[in-house]
Amino acid sequence: MAQAAQINPDILAWARETAGLSLEEAAGKLGLTSTAKATAAEKLAQVERGERPVTLAQLEKAAAAYRRPLVIFYLSSPPTRAERGEDYRTVTGSRPRDDAMLDALIRDVRTRQQLLREVLLDDEDIQPLSFVASCQMTDGAQYVANKIRDTLGVNPTEQRRARDASALFTLLRKAAERVGIYVLLLGDLGSHHSDIGEDVFRGVALADEIAPFVVINDNDATTARSFSLLHELAHIWIGASGVSGPVKGFSRNAVERFCNEVAGAFLLPAEAINLLSEAQGADFELALSLTDDVARRWNVSQGVVAYRLLLNGWIDEAIAARLFEAFAARWRIQKARERQLRGPDDSGPSYYVVRRARLGERLLDTVRRALQGDVLTHTKAARILGVSATSVEKLLKERPRAA
Missing domain, CATH: 1.10.260.40 (lambda repressor-like DNA-binding domains)
Known part of the structure; x- marks a missing residue:
């Protein structure tokens, strides 16, 4: 027995x-x-x-x-809940199961970040990243947006020339990874059965001067990811780790509101705002049309444009609320349609293609070099990458491609 x-x-x-x-x-x-x-x-x-x-x-x-x-x-008794950092969300009525899965996700990412940090510190040439916690909210949103732009080296012309919203996110993600930030796309605990919806969290920022991590919920719309990324980068620049929720208007949290403003200032610079001047005092239908037009021109979501209109005082909160609800309803319909169109034999890209795209080039390259230099075991590499030890070599065999 x-x-x-x-x-x-x-x-x-x-x-x-x-x-x-x-x-x-x-x-x-x-x-x-x-x-x-x-x-x-x-x-x-x-x-x-x-x-x-x-x-x-x-x-x-x-x-x-x-x-x-x-x-x-x-242990003699259960420990306290895993620290999320600051919870900047304004989610109300979230289910205990959702919060439990979110805690599990953040706990897992923190462990992976710590393991990676130890690997990086073994490198004598590693230098702390000077931009982490280099700004303060008192500097103003435009100042912080400019600092992020200077570091990433992405100008407004490049933003406009991106093929679409997905291409813009790829451009921004590569720029962030190039300067030392690890950007992961994670929205579950390893399978679709543990999906965490975008209504639970949009992104997570773990500020660290050696291994800063940004997690974007890949259950969210592709058009929303650039805003989420810039929002979390703002958290990194002001050194404020935490979990962020969806944009549904002005946040009651000062830090969350500030990071929204930074993201908006970066993604919709002055030349984009000029296109919105006729939106002042617009009704719902006109505002809806204008947000669609500018969103297409600048490869962002309509929510980003609506938020900027609200921030400028060109639409009131009632119209903004209707716009955000319309965008959310459209996204729910789109997701439902995609699930219906996905047949039983439609498996999509292979496991490794999807996993590489989620992990990002920087994380894969860092682990690959550490293994080649014998400073990391396959067991720890698997833990950092979130895969089994037997999958590590195949995962690292090719460079990531967009899934």
Whole structure:
């Protein structure tokens, strides 16, 4: 008979909930099966209440499924919630499951950042990035936007010449990675079953002078990603780590509002604002038409344009609210249509193509060089990349392509 592990069952419940898994999902991952007396989920519930013992083998499976080190299950009580940094979101009524999955995602990214940071610090030539926390909110949004532009080396003409919103995001992402920022596209915990919607979070910034990380939710619309990226870069420039939510108007949080203004100032410079001058006092229909026109010209979302109109005082908050709701409704319809059109055999790009695009060139190149220099093991490389150790070599074999 398998030996029972002596643990506080509250730890198991806490680990499952903070991993964002239901009883049914977790029971399957732990290898529990249903019988005539109890379902697999009921058995797990009994374990979490201390009514049924848990074996060491099941505990090891729980450590893997819940993304926790095995030793944490032997604590006397559950630890406090993983630090997100500052929570700048204005999400109301979010489900506990959504917050649990978000915490699990941020905890995972922080661990990967720390492992990468240790690798970089082993390089004698590594220098702290001077732009991290180099600005303050008192400098003003336009000043910070200009500083970001100077560092990235992307001018308004290049923004306009981008083929579309996806090409603009690629341009900005490559520029950010070129100066030392790791930009990841993550919106789940490893599979589509753990998707975290854009209504839960838009982006995360982890400011660090050695390995700054920016995470963009890839469940969001492609047209919104450039704004999310610039918003999170503003967080990096003022040294404010945290998680950000969707733009639905003026944020009540001063930092979030400031970073929105920085992103808007970068993506819609003075020459773009001139096109919006006729929007002053516009009604909903005219504002909708103008935002569409400018968004197409500058390869951004209509939400970015609407926010800039609101910021300039050219539309009131009531019209802005209607615009943001219209954009959100259209995105929900588009996502639903895409799911319907995606047939059972439509698997899309291969796993490795998608994974490379999500991780970004800089992270892949850094890990590749560290492995070649024998300063990183395949086990740690797998942890940094978020894949199995057997997938590392194939993942690094080719340079990333857009998925």
